[in-house]
Amino acid sequence: MSPxxxxxxxxxxxxxxxxxxxxxxxxxxxxxxxxTVPSELLGDDLVSLTAFVMIERDxxxxxxxxxxxxxxxxxxxxxxxxxxxxxxxxxxxRVIQLPYGYEEVDGKPSNRYGDQFAGGSTSxxxxxKDLREAGALARWLLLQAAANAWSVPVENLRxxxxxxxxxxxxxxxxxxxxxxxxxxxxxxxxxxxKDPDSFKLVxxxxxxxxxRRIVTGQNRYGIDxxxxxxxxxxxxxxxxxxxxLESLDDSEARKVRGVRDVVRIEGPKPGEPFDGPLAAGxxxxxDNTWAALQGRNALKPVWKQGPWAEESSxxxxxxxxxxxxxxxxGIEVRKDGxxxxxxxxxxxxxxxxxxxxxxxxxxxxxxxxLIELRQDGALLIASMQNPSGASRVISELTGLPxxxxxxxxxxxxxxxxxxxxxxxxxxxxxxxxxxxxxxxxMWTREDDLAHDFYRPFxxxxxxxxxxxxxxxxxxxxxxxxxxRTYRTARMQDDPAWTGCLEPDDFxxxxxxxxxxxxxxxxxxxxxxxxxxxxxxxxxxAVQSFIDEIAYEVRRDAVExxxxxxxxxxxxxxxxxxxxxxxxxxMANVLRLCAEKIHWKEKRTDGRGIGIACHFTxxxxxxxxxxxxxxxxxxxxHRAICVVDVGRVVNPLGLEAQMMGGTIDxxxxxxxxxxxxxxxxxxxxxxxxxxxxxxxxxxxxxxVHIVESTRDPVGGGEMGIxxxxxxxxxAIFATTTVRIRKLxxxxxxxxxx
Amino acid sequence: xxxxNEAAGAANAAPAKTQPEQLPVRINDKPYYPxxxxxxxxxxxxxxxxRLTGTKFGCGIGACGACTVLIDGKAARACLTPMQAVxxxxxxxxxxxxxxxxxPVQQAWLEHDVAQCGYCQAGQxxxxxxxxxRKRKPSDDDIGEIANLCRCGTYPRIRSAIQxxxxxxxxxxx
Ligand code: FES
Ligand code: FES
Numbered sequence: 001m002s003p004x005x006x007x008x009x010x011x012x013x014x015x016x017x018x019x020x021x022x023x024x025x026x027x028x029x030x031x032x033x034x035x036t037v038p039s040e041l042l043g044d045d046l047v048s049l050t051a052f053v054m055i056e057r058d059x060x061x062x063x064x065x066x067x068x069x070x071x072x073x074x075x076x077x078x079x080x081x082x083x084x085x086x087x088x089x090x091x092x093x094r095v096i097q098l099p100y101g102y103e104e105v106d107g108k109p110s111n112r113y114g115d116q117f118a119g120g121s122t123s124x125x126x127x128x129k130d131l132r133e134a135g136a137l138a139r140w141l142l143l144q145a146a147a148n149a150w151s152v153p154v155e156n157l158r159x160x161x162x163x164x165x166x167x168x169x170x171x172x173x174x175x176x177x178x179x180x181x182x183x184x185x186x187x188x189x190x191x192x193x194k195d196p197d198s199f200k201l202v203x204x205x206x207x208x209x210x211x212r213r214i215v216t217g218q219n220r221y222g223i224d225x226x227x228x229x230x231x232x233x234x235x236x237x238x239x240x241x242x243x244x245l246e247s248l249d250d251s252e253a254r255k256v257r258g259v260r261d262v263v264r265i266e267g268p269k270p271g272e273p274f275d276g277p278l279a280a281g282x283x284x285x286x287d288n289t290w291a292a293l294q295g296r297n298a299l300k301p302v303w304k305q306g307p308w309a310e311e312s313s314x315x316x317x318x319x320x321x322x323x324x325x326x327x328x329x330g331i332e333v334r335k336d337g338x339x340x341x342x343x344x345x346x347x348x349x350x351x352x353x354x355x356x357x358x359x360x361x362x363x364x365x366x367x368x369x370l371i372e373l374r375q376d377g378a379l380l381i382a383s384m385q386n387p388s389g390a391s392r393v394i395s396e397l398t399g400l401p402x403x404x405x406x407x408x409x410x411x412x413x414x415x416x417x418x419x420x421x422x423x424x425x426x427x428x429x430x431x432x433x434x435x436x437x438x439x440x441x442m443w444t445r446e447d448d449l450a451h452d453f454y455r456p457f458x459x460x461x462x463x464x465x466x467x468x469x470x471x472x473x474x475x476x477x478x479x480x481x482x483x484r485t486y487r488t489a490r491m492q493d494d495p496a497w498t499g500c501l502e503p504d505d506f507x508x509x510x511x512x513x514x515x516x517x518x519x520x521x522x523x524x525x526x527x528x529x530x531x532x533x534x535x536x537x538x539x540x541a542v543q544s545f546i547d548e549i550a551y552e553v554r555r556d557a558v559e560x561x562x563x564x565x566x567x568x569x570x571x572x573x574x575x576x577x578x579x580x581x582x583x584x585x586m587a588n589v590l591r592l593c594a595e596k597i598h599w600k601e602k603r604t605d606g607r608g609i610g611i612a613c614h615f616t617x618x619x620x621x622x623x624x625x626x627x628x629x630x631x632x633x634x635x636x637h638r639a640i641c642v643v644d645v646g647r648v649v650n651p652l653g654l655e656a657q658m659m660g661g662t663i664d665x666x667x668x669x670x671x672x673x674x675x676x677x678x679x680x681x682x683x684x685x686x687x688x689x690x691x692x693x694x695x696x697x698x699x700x701x702x703v704h705i706v707e708s709t710r711d712p713v714g715g716g717e718m719g720i721x722x723x724x725x726x727x728x729x730a731i732f733a734t735t736t737v738r739i740r741k742l743x744x745x746x747x748x749x750x751x752x
Numbered sequence: 753x754x755x756x757n758e759a760a761g762a763a764n765a766a767p768a769k770t771q772p773e774q775l776p777v778r779i780n781d782k783p784y785y786p787x788x789x790x791x792x793x794x795x796x797x798x799x800x801x802x803r804l805t806g807t808k809f810g811c812g813i814g815a816c817g818a819c820t821v822l823i824d825g826k827a828a829r830a831c832l833t834p835m836q837a838v839x840x841x842x843x844x845x846x847x848x849x850x851x852x853x854x855x856p857v858q859q860a861w862l863e864h865d866v867a868q869c870g871y872c873q874a875g876q877x878x879x880x881x882x883x884x885x886r887k888r889k890p891s892d893d894d895i896g897e898i899a900n901l902c903r904c905g906t907y908p909r910i911r912s913a914i915q916x917x918x919x920x921x922x923x924x925x926x
Binding site: 069070071072073207208211212214215216217218219220221223224226232257258288289290291294362363364365366411412413414415416442444445652656657659660661662663664667685686687691692693694695697698699700701 | 789792793796799800801803804805806807808809810811812813815816818845846847849850854858861862865867868869870871872873874877892893895896897898899900901902903904905906907908909910911
């Protein structure tokens with residue numbers, strides 16, 4: 001790579017600096033020469049030791065955080081892994097957020113920072129390998145530099161707290177070594193990271209790296225970014241699924257003081273994948289948000305209802321149930337043994353149906369994007385989870401090569417899967433193209449609830465057969481749902497049940513005769529990933545049903561689960577989080593959870609307890625709740641969450657994720673649903689989508705983290721799937737009302 | 753990005769020119785004479801005009817509390833407060849809390865590592881300051897009166913941080 005005329009100024013500057021001695025090296029040895037660091041990292045007294053590490057002369061260290069921070073803590077946990085391998089004191093580390101690191105290597109898209117995607121709870125797992133190696137590489141360079149300086153074999157040296165220590169007692173600080181270290185050639189092979197048992201930092205509770213900026217209001221989220229010359233855009237989108245704009249009177253809107261322009265945005269073609277905006281609409285551009293909102297209020301559009309004008313939640317539920325009743329043409333998801341036989345033999349058989357609603361993500365920071373398009377490049381600043389998707393979207397819409405698109409990754413006000421989509425980026429690009437100006441697109445809460453990629457809606461029909469010793473022998477799980485794959489371009493080759501049913505999820509592999517079948521339900525609602533998507537979608541049904549079985553045959557609900565899990569062993573799990581499911585780890589968190597809630601203790605005070613467990617993306621979680629009814633109010637006296645995610649990088653962060661997951665789970669299970677009527681989403685704002693308030697949340701979530709030496713998985717999505725069934729089971733224990741439909745509270749009020 | 757006739761950007765909006773007929777709105781101890789749309793909610797004046805973006809937008813209808821600021825020391829929803837209602841009043845935003853050191857509530861928030869995404873936290877902190885001004889030793893129920901939403905589920909840590917702040921403030925006063 002050599003500087004050419006085609007290089008942008010910024011890139012050229014960086015390259016120039018590189019040439020002048022502050023060598024920038026990549027985290028992959030092979031890509032060493034190509035790696036660059038963001039301009040804010042460059043300074044006179046800073047030496048870059050990898051794409052992630054800068055060392056100051058006074059021995060302070062700057063570490064770049066590559067992940068999209070959406071509240072899951074990667075701005076802290078990922079740099080911790082690097083700091084650990086580098087052997088520096090955390091108190092001397094300053095963390096900065098890295099931008100999206102797109103580059104082309106041999107003409108192929110690549111990323112100089114590795115994986116920056118925030119989805120599927122994979123950040124920790126990936127970083128456990130490559131970021132530790134990045135830290136180890138930087139440390140290796142410093143060791144070599146010291147060995148050269150002292151002319152001693154590197155074996156005589158070790159590192160500690162930002163210094164290289166010689167056996168003869170001499171020491172050199174990293175700051176003193178950085179310049180020579182940066183000039184060294186890369187090793188042929190990646191230096192091995194530390195033995196995890198020798199960790200000093202990883203495994204200790206560490207507070208958010210940018211906590212001070214948060215509590216002082218200095219942190220800038222996507223929504224907080226401005227650009228001179230940019231106009232604020234607010235859109236009025238067609239409220240009908242796949243509807244269109246028939247006509248528009250924007251004369252009043254244009255009269256609003258501060259309004260500069262009104263432009264029309266095409267919606268997706270009905271039936272075709274969503275790869276741009278979700279809905280047809282009109283954008284009002286103005287000097288500020290208030291003027292844009294006023295302008296939007298003054299628009300007089302005539303909408304044409306689309307092909308889904310009749311769609312309603314009631315009809316969808318009826319359709320799903322009819323498909324399950326007819327039981328024809330289901331898609332086989334998994335089939336083991338011979339169900340007919342176990343049915344014949346069965347001493348008991350049981351069936352039940354459970355309904356789960358559409359859900360919106362409702363990130364507290366609504367979607368939005370700030371975009372500047374130039375002849376030779378583009379700048380995007382937005383809260384997101386999927387910057388490479390955003391880069392593709394911009395490139396496709398503008399024709400700009402991806403390496404000319406600069407994307408910054410501010411902290412996001414929540415993600416939960418909403419920002420895996422980049423519809424809002426596509427909107428901003430289209431508006432900016434039409435307006436010929438940089439655009440700061442703002443979504444309101446109303447926009448957000450009415451135009452989301454919703455968690456699918458579905459009905460689960462479960463049945464089980466038990467032998468004469470009341471052991472579960474046969475299991476059927478039939479699910480009729482609005483398939484997740486609907487109009488998702490990258491999922492066109494995936495089976496329709498993807499994201500709704502998982503062939504290998506519990507109790508697959510644990511009962512002899514098992515069938516899982518899927519029935520797609522047609523719907524015009526856009527669908528997406530919602531925190532622990534598949535798992536929050538079906539664990540409620542499975543784990544409620546286990547309790548129903550236990551109750552029916554008078555068995556202990558924990559014992560029954562343990563019996564089904566059987567002896568501790570690894571069984572095959574092909575879904576995300578596999579390749580194995582460890583029955584022993586699942587049993588262990590369940591047992592621990594039962595112990596913490598005093599499962600065996602009979603409650604005589606009107607309180608009831610419920611429990612559930614679930615395997616999510618490689619993590620094992622159990623929840624238990626102790627609840628009572630206080631008139632019409634459900635009181636949660638105790639909330640327990642036990643989790644095993646392998647080795648823990650930041651226990652304080654993991655505890656937060658489990659606490660947050662548990663409360664998200666409670667909030668969603670008790671009250672949240674998105675419903676459709678006449679082809680429109682009914683919920684407008686928080687009063688109709690009532691997130692849990694502090695007064696109704698448990699005062700404490702007792703989080704217990706299982707100590708483990710296994711390689712870690714993430715934590716962002718492991719704390720939620722078992723919440724809804726554990727709550728439903730607890731409500732049953734205290735009220736004897738079995739709720740089979742989410743959200744729980746409206747159903748409970750109806751049934752009490 | 754100009755707001756009506758107001759000067760664009762924080763630099764031009766402050767400090768006040770002399771306009772005797774209009775009482776200034778004091779924001780973080782500086783006087784301002786906004787001359788844009790008097791209906792513009794304080795939230796957008798803070799954010800789009802002054803670029804005080806610590807105060808967040810979450811719902812625009814008073815339901816989430818992300819926009820909570822102190823008006824004459826009391827918690828209020830900036831999204832529901834038109835500019836015409838604040839002339840002559842004193843407003844404190846999250847950016848105005850920190851003096852020589854962090855406010856004890858901010859300090860407690862840090863100690864308890866409350867924030868997850870952090871987006872609601874400025875509003876939560878302002879609500880907590882309001883509560884602690886009224887109740888020096890708030891009970892669990894008192895704390896439960898704070899109706900600010902947190903999508904990430906940080907409520908238990910908010911509770912413990914408020915209790916901790918109460919202790920810090922009591923120590924500071926003694
Ligand atoms: S933005 Fe003001 S209360 Fe939600
Ligand atoms: S910390 Fe994310 S909304 Fe409260």
